[in-house]
Amino acid sequence: MDDIKIRTDHLNLYYGRTHALKNVSVKIRAQAVTALIGPSGCGKSTFLKTLNRMNDLSGNVRIEGGVYLDGKDIYAPGVDVAKLRRKVGMVFQEPNPFPMSIYDNVAYGPRVHGIKDHGTLEKIVEESLRGASIWDEVKGRLRKSALGLSGGQKQRLCIARAMAVEPEVLLMDEPTSALDPASTVKVEELMKELKKKYTVVVVTHNMQQAARVSDDTFFFLMGEAVETGSTYSLFSKPRDRRTFDYINGRFG
Amino acid sequence: MQYISAERYGNSYRNAEKKRYRDRSRAELVETVAETVFTFCAFCSVLAVASITLYMVVNGTPAVFRVGLKDILFSSTWKPVAKEPSFGIFYVVLSSIAGTAMAVILGVPVALLTAVFLAEVAPKKLAATVGAAVELLAGIPSVIYGMIGMMVLNPVMYRLEQRIFARTPGHQFTGGANLLSAALVLAVMIMPTVISISETAIRAVPAHLRASSYALGASRVQTIFRVVLPAAKPGIATAVVLGVGRALGEAMAVSLVSGGSVNVPLPFRSVRFLTTALVSEMGYAGGLHRQVLFTVGLVLFVFIMLINLSLNRILKERERQDD
Ligand SMILES: Nc1ncnc2c1ncn2[C@@H]1O[C@H](COP(=O)(O)OP(=O)(O)O)[C@@H](O)[C@H]1O
Numbered sequence A: 001m002d003d004i005k006i007r008t009d010h011l012n013l014y015y016g017r018t019h020a021l022k023n024v025s026v027k028i029r030a031q032a033v034t035a036l037i038g039p040s041g042c043g044k045s046t047f048l049k050t051l052n053r054m055n056d057l058s059g060n061v062r063i064e065g066g067v068y069l070d071g072k073d074i075y076a077p078g079v080d081v082a083k084l085r086r087k088v089g090m091v092f093q094e095p096n097p098f099p100m101s102i103y104d105n106v107a108y109g110p111r112v113h114g115i116k117d118h119g120t121l122e123k124i125v126e127e128s129l130r131g132a133s134i135w136d137e138v139k140g141r142l143r144k145s146a147l148g149l150s151g152g153q154k155q156r157l158c159i160a161r162a163m164a165v166e167p168e169v170l171l172m173d174e175p176t177s178a179l180d181p182a183s184t185v186k187v188e189e190l191m192k193e194l195k196k197k198y199t200v201v202v203v204t205h206n207m208q209q210a211a212r213v214s215d216d217t218f219f220f221l222m223g224e225a226v227e228t229g230s231t232y233s234l235f236s237k238p239r240d241r242r243t244f245d246y247i248n249g250r251f252g
Numbered sequence B: 001m002q003y004i005s006a007e008r009y010g011n012s013y014r015n016a017e018k019k020r021y022r023d024r025s026r027a028e029l030v031e032t033v034a035e036t037v038f039t040f041c042a043f044c045s046v047l048a049v050a051s052i053t054l055y056m057v058v059n060g061t062p063a064v065f066r067v068g069l070k071d072i073l074f075s076s077t078w079k080p081v082a083k084e085p086s087f088g089i090f091y092v093v094l095s096s097i098a099g100t101a102m103a104v105i106l107g108v109p110v111a112l113l114t115a116v117f118l119a120e121v122a123p124k125k126l127a128a129t130v131g132a133a134v135e136l137l138a139g140i141p142s143v144i145y146g147m148i149g150m151m152v153l154n155p156v157m158y159r160l161e162q163r164i165f166a167r168t169p170g171h172q173f174t175g176g177a178n179l180l181s182a183a184l185v186l187a188v189m190i191m192p193t194v195i196s197i198s199e200t201a202i203r204a205v206p207a208h209l210r211a212s213s214y215a216l217g218a219s220r221v222q223t224i225f226r227v228v229l230p231a232a233k234p235g236i237a238t239a240v241v242l243g244v245g246r247a248l249g250e251a252m253a254v255s256l257v258s259g260g261s262v263n264v265p266l267p268f269r270s271v272r273f274l275t276t277a278l279v280s281e282m283g284y285a286g287g288l289h290r291q292v293l294f295t296v297g298l299v300l301f302v303f304i305m306l307i308n309l310s311l312n313r314i315l316k317e318r319e320r321q322d323d
């Protein structure tokens, strides 16, 4: 049996009247890449954001059911959201470094969590940049603005920034959709590398990408997790008619 | 039948052609006229700036040659109507700088926190109410600020002064009309400008930057002070520079609360600014005294120009960053 890192139990989410997630009960394996696929608007981003409670930030959101990280309900009263987000990091669709130096971007998280020692910070920054396979490209310009990097470099910097707080889970919301093919390849390779240490959950609207990088795939449709399972079996012998239609390009 | 209709068709075709031609030349005419009007209007403001600059330079420089630049700028004795007059405006320049600096030091932090409150913290309704109040503040004529400062602030300052200097024999009591009062009034007067421009800058910070910060486990306060404000820095700098310009150029309100003697600018001293020197002396000054006042005006003018230049530089910097 594989370790289960995150489990959701009859998870329902409402944006006001919009029922955006319907009874989602899934298991996310540790040290694996899980891909979320489905047509746009089906709730992939919403589901991803329930895993680090980023939904708390938008106003009229109501959540029912449970999300369990290592068996503990992250929506239980008294949970420290900052600590949770430190464990469950996130990379967004648009590469969005802060308007500060490359170094300060990566050091941001550790500093926020109280690390002040220069030596420690330098070590974290280097390790994170190496982990995100961007160290060699930026080591000579750490003090330069991060806004001068290319799109692909920015995205890998954002991954480094997320890694700097030593998370256990990395959530990525269409991390390559704003990137050119060459940068996409690099980020995809990085994902495979990342799963040695982290649990990776990646939203993608690109089925080839899901097939290339993921171990498990969840297919979402109109807020429901229609089919979940190993990427291989989901793509080669889908059990649900709707999954079959989707992966054969019948809709979406 | 066919022929007629063909002719008719031909006629109407020609007419349409003519009309189209007329329409087009009409449209062209409108274009030309509009362009001329725009150009003229733009030219008017350029002309105004150029002629004001020319006027200030022409009228402000003779005194410099007659008295000497050093004796005007760096002498501290201002006795324009004495038998042996002295035209040193050093303290006056210093007072203007000190008053403006104090106003910025007192006003900008409060304004900035207000902007943060309006843009980041306050619920919509409250933000709208406070925002409207801030706008009203901007619309109040400066003489009203001066009057209120004189009636309310000065007495308070006087009491404070009496307490502080009770045992300082040499102190010249100002009745509360002093540099500190002027700085406080100016601080309030520059707040609306600083608040509204900073608020706009803060609101323009993209939401995904905040989201990234929260996603790293940062708190709201950390996000505001470490991500949002640094990202809004160019806009905030613009706000501060405009505030400085406003404070430096303000005459009416400060003339009512600052006492008006030429003095070293210390908080509890009665002081005269570049602006208030003009307000209080221009009416009666003649001869060389009048010419020196024009030099005072020129100095103020140069300060304001420098501020605008630095503002331009900030805006250009921002444009470059946006690319
Ligand atoms: N902040 C929000 N407020 C209201 N409705 C939202 C919000 N975010 C997403 N939705 C709605 O929830 C549904 C799922 O959206 P989303 O999770 O972004 O889909 P996906 O990422 O799969 O494209 C959509 O119908 C969308 O319009």
Ligand SMILES: [Mg+2]
Residues within 6 Å of the ligand: A044, A045, A046, A173
């Ligand atoms: Mg999405």
